[in-house]
Amino acid sequence: xxxxxxxxxxxxxxxxxxxxxxxxxxxxxxxxxxxxxxxxxxxxxxxxxxxxxxxxxxxxxxxxxxxxxxxxxxxxxxxxxxxxxxxxxxxxxxxxxxxxxxxxxxxxxxxxxxxxxxxxxxxxxxxxxxxxxxxxxxxxxxxxxxxxxxxxxxxxxxxxxxxxxxxxxxxxxxxxxxxxxxxxxxxxxxxxxxxxxxxxxxxxxxxxxxxxxxxxxxxxxxxxxxxxxxxxxxxxxxxxxxxxxxxxxxxxxxxxxxxxxxxxxxxxxxxxxxxxxxxxxxxxxxxxxxxxxxxxxxxxxxxxxxxxxxxxxxxxxxxxxxxxxxxxxxxxxxxxxxxxxxxxxxxxxxxxxxxxxxxxxxxxxxxxxxxxxxxxxxxxxxxxxxxxxxxxxxxxxxxxxxxxxxxxxxxxxxxxxxxx
Amino acid sequence: xxxxxxxxxxxxxxxxxxxxxxxxxxxxxxxxxxxxxxxxxxxxxxxxxxxxxxxxxxxxxxxxxxxxxxxxxxxxxxxxxxxxxxxxxxxxxxxxxxxxxxxxxxxxxxxxxxxxxxxxxxxxxxxxxxxxxxxxxxxxxxxxxxxxxxxxxxxxxxxxxxxxxxxxxxxxxxxxxxxxxxxxxxxxxxxxxxxxxxxxxxxxxxxxxxxxxxxxxxxxxxxxxxxxxx
Numbered sequence: 348x349x350x351x352x353x354x355x356x357x358x359x360x361x362x363x364x365x366x367x368x369x370x371x372x373x374x375x376x377x378x379x380x381x382x383x384x385x386x387x388x389x390x391x392x393x394x395x396x397x398x399x400x401x402x403x404x405x406x407x408x409x410x411x412x413x414x415x416x417x418x419x420x421x422x423x424x425x426x427x428x429x430x431x432x433x434x435x436x437x438x439x440x441x442x443x444x445x446x447x448x449x450x451x452x453x454x455x456x457x458x459x460x461x462x463x464x465x466x467x468x469x470x471x472x473x474x475x476x477x478x479x480x481x482x483x484x485x486x487x488x489x490x491x492x493x494x495x496x497x498x499x500x501x502x503x504x505x506x507x508x509x510x511x512x513x514x515x516x517x518x519x520x521x522x523x524x525x526x527x528x529x530x531x532x533x534x535x536x537x538x539x540x541x542x543x544x545x546x547x548x549x550x551x552x553x554x555x556x557x558x559x560x561x562x563x564x565x566x567x568x569x570x571x572x573x574x575x576x577x578x579x580x581x582x583x584x585x586x587x588x589x590x591x592x593x594x595x596x597x598x599x600x601x602x603x604x605x606x607x608x609x610x611x612x613x614x615x616x617x618x619x620x621x622x623x624x625x626x627x628x629x630x631x632x633x634x635x636x637x638x639x640x641x642x643x644x645x646x647x648x649x650x651x652x653x654x655x656x657x658x659x660x661x662x663x664x665x666x667x668x669x670x671x672x673x674x675x676x677x678x679x680x681x682x683x684x685x686x687x688x689x690x691x692x693x694x695x696x697x698x699x700x701x702x703x704x705x706x707x708x709x710x711x712x713x714x715x716x717x718x719x720x721x722x723x724x725x726x727x728x729x730x731x732x733x734x735x736x737x738x739x740x741x742x743x744x745x746x747x748x749x750x751x752x753x754x755x756x757x758x759x760x761x762x763x764x765x766x767x
Numbered sequence: 768x769x770x771x772x773x774x775x776x777x778x779x780x781x782x783x784x785x786x787x788x789x790x791x792x793x794x795x796x797x798x799x800x801x802x803x804x805x806x807x808x809x810x811x812x813x814x815x816x817x818x819x820x821x822x823x824x825x826x827x828x829x830x831x832x833x834x835x836x837x838x839x840x841x842x843x844x845x846x847x848x849x850x851x852x853x854x855x856x857x858x859x860x861x862x863x864x865x866x867x868x869x870x871x872x873x874x875x876x877x878x879x880x881x882x883x884x885x886x887x888x889x890x891x892x893x894x895x896x897x898x899x900x901x902x903x904x905x906x907x908x909x910x911x912x913x914x915x916x917x918x919x920x921x922x923x924x925x926x927x928x929x930x931x932x933x934x935x936x937x938x939x940x941x942x943x944x945x946x947x948x949x950x951x952x953x954x955x956x957x958x959x960x961x962x963x964x965x966x967x968x969x970x971x972x973x974x975x976x977x978x979x980x981x982x983x984x985x986x987x988x989x990x991x992x993x994x995x996x997x
Contacts, residue, residue, distance in 0.1 A: 364888035371885055378873045665871045671831055672883040672930070673859035759831045763869065 368678065372685045375662070383690075386647075386654045390694025390743070391701060393644030394735035399702040400636030401731035403710055406724050407629045422493075422586040423597050424465060425452075425604055426614045443579035448607050452583055455603035458595045461586035463487045466570035472563065474526040474536040481522060483538070483563045485570025490584065494550075496564050501530050501547025509566050516543040519551050521560035538563065539573060632713070640735075647694065648742040655687050655750035666754055667762035676755055683751040684744060691743020695736045703727060776843060777804035778937060778969050779828065784837035786823055786992075797823045799992040801837070807937065810961060810970040812983035820992040821973040825942045828971060829863050830854045842937075859887060862931030864941040864960075868923030870915040870930075876902060876922075877911040880930045887934065901929040905959055921952035928959060941972040945979055957982060 376383060427444050444464075453462045466485030471478065486496055488509040496517065497503065504515050516538065518528065528534050528545060535542045543565065551560045567581075575581050587596040597615065604613050659666070666679050706725035714723040786798040797820045805811060805828075813821050826832045827839070830846065839846040841857050862883075870879045880898035881891075889897070902908055905925040915923060924944050931939055941960060945953035957979045960972065972979060980986050988995040 360888065363890045366891060367885040367888055367894075370891060374874060374878065664869070668865075668869050668871060669882060669886065670855075671829060671858065671863050672886060673855060673861075673934070674882075674886040675855040678886055760826055763831070763865070 368681055368685065372682050372689060375658075375682060375686050376689060378662070379658070382654055382658070386651055386690050387694040387697060389647040389650040390644070390691055390739050391698035393640055393647045393742075394695035394698025394739050395702045395705075396636060396640035396643050396698075397735040397738060398699045398731040399706055399709060400633050400640060401734060402702060402706040402725040402727060403713065403723065404629055404633040404636065405728050405730065406706075406710060406726035407632065407713075408626075409726050410724050421589075421593075422461070422584050423593075423600060424467070424616050425583045425585070425600060426467075426616065427582070443576060444581065444583055444608075444613075445578055446580055448604070449580050449583055451607045452585070452600060452603045455606070456585055456596065456599045458588070458592050458599055459585045460588045461489055461584070463490050463584050463586075464567060464571075464580040464582070465490065465584040466567060466575065466581040468570075468574055470539045470563070470574075472522075472526065472536060472538050474528055474534065477526050479525060479561075481525075481561050481563055482559055483565060483570070485565050485567040485574075485581065487567045490567075491564075493586070495552060496549055498547030498549055501545075503547060504566050509568055512568055512572055513566065514541060514543045514569060515546050515566065517547050517549050517564040518545055519549050519560060519562045521551050521557075522562055523548055525561045538565070541573070543569075644738060644742050647691075647739070648746050651687055651690050651743050652746035652749060654690075655683065655747050656753070658686075659683060659750040659754050663754075663757060663762040664765050666757055667759045670757070670759050671763070679754045679757075680751045683754050684747045687747025687750070688740050688744040691739040691741070691746070692736055694743075695739035698739070699732050699735055702731070777840075778807050778842055779803070779805040780838070780840040781827075782838040782840075784827060784839060785835045786820075786827055786832070787835055797992050798827065798834075801827075801992075801994055803987065803994060805938065805969045805971060807967050807969050809985065810972065810983045812980040812986045813971060813973045813989055814975070814980050814986060815989035819989045821989055822942055824989065825863075825940050825971065825973055828938070829861055829940050830858050859883075859934065860937050862934065862936035862939045864924065864927045864931045864939070864944050866943040866946045867920075868915070868918075868927040870918075870923060870926055872915050875912050875914055876907060876918065876926045876929075879915070879926060880933050883930060883934045897933055898929070901933040902926070904932070905929045919952075920948050921956060924948065924956050925959065928956075937968060939968060939970045941970070941974075943973050943975065945974060945976040954978060 425444070427442060449462070449464055456462050464487060466483075468483050468485075469480050470483050472481045473479075484496070486493075488504075488506070490496065491503055491509075498517055499520075501517075503517065505513060507513050516536070518526070518536075523530065526536065528536070530545065530548060534545050536545055537543075549562075549564060552562070571581065583600075585596055585600050587593050601615065666674075669679060670676070703725075706727075710723040710725055781801050781803040784798055784801040784803075785796065787794050787796045789795070801824065803824075813824060815821050823832070827834055841860075846853070846857055870876070871882065874882070877895065877898050880901050881894040884894040884897060885891075899908065899911060902911055905928050907922060907925050907929060910918060910922060910926075913922075915926075918926060928941075928944070931941075939960075944960060945956050948956060953976050957976065960970065960979070961982045970983075972983065974980055
């Protein structure tokens with residue numbers, strides 16, 4: 348064999364081959380700009396729907412739960428059934444929770460962060476010529492450190508307020524507005540006819556309606572002295588350490604109450620129900636969004652395949668020229684597959700960028716559909732980028748298989764005669 | 768065995784090569800028992816009437832179509848037409864100039880000349896250097912950024928010649944390169960084609976253009992698919 352006639356080895360190695368492949372693919376994609384734009388648009392729509400689902404879904408998961416925790420507290424409250432049932436109150440010997448019940452629950456609740464007595468009620472409140480009925484909470488010193496009871500203006504209760512009867516109170520922002528109070532004036536309001544000093548302002552419970560936003564917080568000792576029968580502790584509040592311990596804490600509390608009081612003598616209320624509801628809303632939203640996204644991507648898949656089939660048929664002359672210039676079939680195959688995958692990936696990235704910019708507005712629209720949510724902000728996690736890019740890239744790759752096989756079966760001479 | 772001008776063995780040897788097409792249920796024999804040797808450093812003109820099989824012979828030599836029977840030896844090795852990889856490896860040592868240039872319409876002249884280099888995995892920067900040199904060689908250094916639809920017929924062929932030569936092939940095949948040109952442009956292309964075929968390269972040119980055939984070292988006449996060497 349002539350030394351010069353030996354088959355040439357690639358000059359630049361694998362890296363150069365890949366770079367050349369990328370450049371040639373880019374040249375192929377760029378031929379028909381309108382077609383390119385439309386194909387990218389169809390893929391972008393699918394990717395947009397998918398990434399929006401993740402951005403808002405993850406945002407909803409995180410922020411809804413935060414809201415629910417703030418609204419209801421990260422706790423479960425056990426109330427004696429007598430609070431809700433006057434017949435039971437009259438007929439049962441021990442209708443209220445007792446200090447013994449509280450002690451028993453404390454001993455049984457191993458997973459709880461906090462087990463405290465608590466008072467919830469509604470009382471007439473007046474300040475100057477304004478009078479109305481408001482919700483009231485009686486909190487212990489430990490409970491007063493929970494975010495819902497920490498004042499944003501003024502200051503909290505004095506240590507003495509929890510030990511002896513000191514008539515002090517905190518008002519939510521809505522309560523301050525409703526009564527027309529100026530905190531700086533160190534005002535005194537009448538609660539159930541007794542004067543209380545207003546010390547500070549606590550935040551409104553997020554998402555609460557107009558009835559529950561104006562609230563008053565008083566030391567538990569005051570509430571017990573004023574509104575609870577002797578030897579009664581009102582309600583028992585058990586706080587969990589984190590969302591993952593919520594179910595465990597609730598089960599422990601239920602078991603403890605059943606042991607000390609029997610069945611059907613108490614009610615449990617917690618953020619658990621609301622969180623479960625929000626979980627189901629988010630899950631439904633994500634499922635709906637993903638189904639929609641997959642439909643869009645399926646349409647985009649057909650679009651990419653159609654474009655690639657047309658494109659490869661139109662460029663058969665070019666492929667034949669390339670083959671006659673020494674191109675190998677696998678190079679043309681790779682060009683077509685890379686081209687269709689790139690259409691998927693670039694379309695997906697456009698969709699992700701669009702959804703990232705629209706997500707805050709879409710969040711605001713959805714927020715109005717979900718009750719009790721203060722904000723539905725998107726959460727820009729990697730999942731919202733990686734999944735759409737992977738799904739659209741894969742859809743593009745699969746859409747390119749048939750056109751690539753057509754190129755592989757190309758009749759070189761027939762294509763060279765075709766001058767298109 | 769035939770020997771070349773330098774006493775060497777042929778670069779390409781065809782022995783008893785037959786090729787036929789099927790059209791409308793009929794089998795048309797285009798090449799019949801072709802025996803042909805091509806040597807390095809020589810030029811061969813293939814002439815003959817239309818439909819005599821000139822272009823098919825070029826396509827067979829360029830490995831663009833398989834032969835029905837016979838033997839094709841490239842540089843002493845049998846060309847295995849069943850292996851696409853081997854075909855492509857041999858094809859990378861062959862440069863082809865098409866009648867109408869067959870440039871890729873969406874690429875500039877420079878990018879067109881880069882195509883064979885890109886398929887060989889040459890680094891893009893080196894591709895550009897080599898392509899510019901090749902375009903300079905054919906007198907198109909001022910048209911590097913022009914697209915095919917901006918080039919004249921002569922310039923298209925020049926660009927096609929640059930593309931064929933940029934990889935420094937051992938065999939250059941030209942299929943009626945002056946077929947669509949006026950005589951003045953045809954002469955210029957002829958000068959260019961024979962000027963660039965130097966030692967260690969073999970040129971096969973199919974042409975109706977008499978001055979082009981006259982310039983060749985050897986003229987092969989083809990009629991009804993059979994060769995008549997002179």
